[in-house]
Amino acid sequence: MTDDASPLLAVEGLTTAFDTDEGELVAVDGIDFTVEAGETVCLVGESGSGKTVATESITRLIGSPPGRIEGSVRYRGRDLLEMPEPELRTIRGYDIAHVFQNPQEAMNHCYTVGWQIVEALQIHEDVPDAEARGRAIDLLDRVGIANPSARFEEYPHQLSGGQKQRAMIAMALVGDPDLLIADEPTTALDVTVQAQILSLLDELQSEFDMGVLFVTHDLGVVAQIADRIVVMYAGKVMERGDVLDIFERPAHPYTRRLLECIPEVGGSRKGGIPGTLPDPHDPPAGCRFAPRCSHAVEACRTGGQPAEHAVNPGQHASCVHYRSDMDRSVLRDGSREEQPAAGGVSPEDE
Amino acid sequence: MSEEPLMSVRDLEKHYPITEGLFRRQVGVTRAVDGISFEVERGETLGLVGESGCGKSTAASSIVRLEEPTGGEVIFNGNGRGGATRNADGTHPNDVTRFDDRELEAFRRGVQMVFQDPSSSFDPRMTIGDAIAEPLRVQGMDDRDRRRAIVEDLLDRVGLSASDADRYPHEFSGGQKQRIALARALVLNPDLVIADEPVSALDVSIKAEILGLLDELQSAFDLSLLLISHDMSVIREVCDRVAVMYLGEIVEIGPVSRVFSDPKHPYTEALLSSIPTPDPRASPGGIELEGTVPSPSDPPSGCRFHTRCHRVIQPAELDIDQSAWRGLLNLRATAESGAVDVAGIRERLAADSETDVTDAAVKARIRADFDIPSEVASETAERTLSRGLDQIVNGEFEAAADTFSEAFTTPCEETAPERIEHGSGHESACLLHEPDRTSDDGEGAGGRRVSADE
Numbered sequence: 001m002t003d004d005a006s007p008l009l010a011v012e013g014l015t016t017a018f019d020t021d022e023g024e025l026v027a028v029d030g031i032d033f034t035v036e037a038g039e040t041v042c043l044v045g046e047s048g049s050g051k052t053v054a055t056e057s058i059t060r061l062i063g064s065p066p067g068r069i070e071g072s073v074r075y076r077g078r079d080l081l082e083m084p085e086p087e088l089r090t091i092r093g094y095d096i097a098h099v100f101q102n103p104q105e106a107m108n109h110c111y112t113v114g115w116q117i118v119e120a121l122q123i124h125e126d127v128p129d130a131e132a133r134g135r136a137i138d139l140l141d142r143v144g145i146a147n148p149s150a151r152f153e154e155y156p157h158q159l160s161g162g163q164k165q166r167a168m169i170a171m172a173l174v175g176d177p178d179l180l181i182a183d184e185p186t187t188a189l190d191v192t193v194q195a196q197i198l199s200l201l202d203e204l205q206s207e208f209d210m211g212v213l214f215v216t217h218d219l220g221v222v223a224q225i226a227d228r229i230v231v232m233y234a235g236k237v238m239e240r241g242d243v244l245d246i247f248e249r250p251a252h253p254y255t256r257r258l259l260e261c262i263p264e265v266g267g268s269r270k271g272g273i274p275g276t277l278p279d280p281h282d283p284p285a286g287c288r289f290a291p292r293c294s295h296a297v298e299a300c301r302t303g304g305q306p307a308e309h310a311v312n313p314g315q316h317a318s319c320v321h322y323r324s325d326m327d328r329s330v331l332r333d334g335s336r337e338e339q340p341a342a343g344g345v346s347p348e349d350e
Numbered sequence: 351m352s353e354e355p356l357m358s359v360r361d362l363e364k365h366y367p368i369t370e371g372l373f374r375r376q377v378g379v380t381r382a383v384d385g386i387s388f389e390v391e392r393g394e395t396l397g398l399v400g401e402s403g404c405g406k407s408t409a410a411s412s413i414v415r416l417e418e419p420t421g422g423e424v425i426f427n428g429n430g431r432g433g434a435t436r437n438a439d440g441t442h443p444n445d446v447t448r449f450d451d452r453e454l455e456a457f458r459r460g461v462q463m464v465f466q467d468p469s470s471s472f473d474p475r476m477t478i479g480d481a482i483a484e485p486l487r488v489q490g491m492d493d494r495d496r497r498r499a500i501v502e503d504l505l506d507r508v509g510l511s512a513s514d515a516d517r518y519p520h521e522f523s524g525g526q527k528q529r530i531a532l533a534r535a536l537v538l539n540p541d542l543v544i545a546d547e548p549v550s551a552l553d554v555s556i557k558a559e560i561l562g563l564l565d566e567l568q569s570a571f572d573l574s575l576l577l578i579s580h581d582m583s584v585i586r587e588v589c590d591r592v593a594v595m596y597l598g599e600i601v602e603i604g605p606v607s608r609v610f611s612d613p614k615h616p617y618t619e620a621l622l623s624s625i626p627t628p629d630p631r632a633s634p635g636g637i638e639l640e641g642t643v644p645s646p647s648d649p650p651s652g653c654r655f656h657t658r659c660h661r662v663i664q665p666a667e668l669d670i671d672q673s674a675w676r677g678l679l680n681l682r683a684t685a686e687s688g689a690v691d692v693a694g695i696r697e698r699l700a701a702d703s704e705t706d707v708t709d710a711a712v713k714a715r716i717r718a719d720f721d722i723p724s725e726v727a728s729e730t731a732e733r734t735l736s737r738g739l740d741q742i743v744n745g746e747f748e749a750a751a752d753t754f755s756e757a758f759t760t761p762c763e764e765t766a767p768e769r770i771e772h773g774s775g776h777e778s779a780c781l782l783h784e785p786d787r788t789s790d791d792g793e794g795a796g797g798r799r800v801s802a803d804e
Binding site for chain 1: 401402523525553554555556557558559560562580581582583620621623624625626627628629630631632638639640641642684689691693694697698701
């Protein structure tokens, strides 16, 4: 069943739209990316860029209707979007597991933590209660929860935020997943707890050789964990590539502006991105970022989102300036491109 | 300007009673803020940073008396009240905690707050013009046209347009709403603005804009700013000085450049190292704090951070690997709370192996769980440890707890550290920097004690 040549997860032309009172809203508009076994792909973007909808479309957690999911999502060569629901259910939460942002809301307060892990396990495997209990305690132990057999009996409110997120991760691990989809798993946590959770995920990833699709808007976290990055804006992929390429040689103007929003040691930064995300009901006719882009020219404003152009091996940007008939030097305003590769991210000179 | 700070907070305390039963009998106190002292100079930005639950926000609301502080004083020298001296009975005429209603109203003209979530801090049925003008109305400006003129001017200063005054909050984005919140805070021309996590609900691109605006407004209006945040990068960017809070206390305070480049308190060090650096080539921070913040209703004795500190001091006679020492203390704490899960360990070991679980395997597993090596590099400590572990596997948990608590003690749990001065107003509260200790630890420059009344 497994096709070794195909990536663990291949998303092509994924489009998710919702029917609303104001007409159809296309939240994710034809995005492509892949996740290989053992690697971490970060999906980055501002709130409202469609990151969460994209990840929830992968395992069809978004109901249709009201949603309409199109394109193809191939997991080990099998299309999850075509798959009948009962078959998908054997994969969702087992081979492909989700961890969500807010552990407070993701757990059921009326059941013990252990019971919830056992439930997740018994949905997928026919195991007797005693064995399920043993495995659940083992999982709690693996995710670094002290005194797991006592914690097994406790209710979610008795756990701290970090412990709850660990328990959620334990629940996600019941089926030794091949792909873990983590949607802002540390955003609701303190920075010290975030560090704990990130290193836990890193450990588990190498232990299980999992592919991880990690959604975040925190570029610091991205730099720490990502192998590859997919930058989303207003439902479209602006740029994707290797973490070092994206941070050191960002090609798309949006990626550059996003990186400039990171505060530097010493306290200077160039400032935010003026303007706001476009109205999803009425997206710009050309490049989605054109209305806020300082490099926008006439070609940017018509003809839909530009095609992806390879700027480096493995790095693609959806920007007309990389078209062969365009002059890409307009993008070089005190550019990052001239910086030595090891220069890291520093804001451009004022 | 004058020498005196705009605001000086002295030993501020906010304790909440814990009550029980029908008659709400008090059974304890939660020490949300437990004796913090700092000063805010005119025109400066002071950051207050710490994990959630450390008391940052309670400190802010106690300062402006949105909640009544239970102790200490807040001396506010703004509003033209400067130059006052203490009364004969030791109280201060500018002590906010003693203000009567009339003085409090005047005080609130000089101090304004900006809150975290801009979408819940506006009345959805009030135009933003009315919302911004409300403080003016409350403080007695009855002239509608003048109010309108002030509002329009302010909207312009925060980067919106005068015509926005007639729109409602839902018509604005989060970043715009936070701009409006700033306009409302500035409408009375305050001396001090207290901003409680003003950008944590905003996207990174918007965050940068708002912080820039904050900076601009501060110089334009000659404001002092008390900025509360859990985000060290925000603090680093906009603050002049920073105070680091842990469990209701300030553990370190000083100029941002000094605290960030040379943190003196292990907690600050750990906090700084847990910030992810936006550089994919950087190696991750290193120090990882274990466990969670203890409950403020029963804070640890001595230095409150000693239960999690990676630099926790060893007793004089001991000199072992620091991580093994941390492990021994963790084991002791777990034994004392009766939470060493021997049955669970046996169960898990049994699941992994076919043969019977030996006591030796259980003991090895406990050592591994607590990062204690198979042989501790001190004979006496190793002997105590093996005795305690024997007691644990035999089920004598209380005896084991006693064994550990007698032998594994740290000065950090016995002595509450005083603030030590490291120069340039950089102070920390850690025993490592006590003048008589620095020599044998090689912990860098020691400091001098800050006398209590200074």
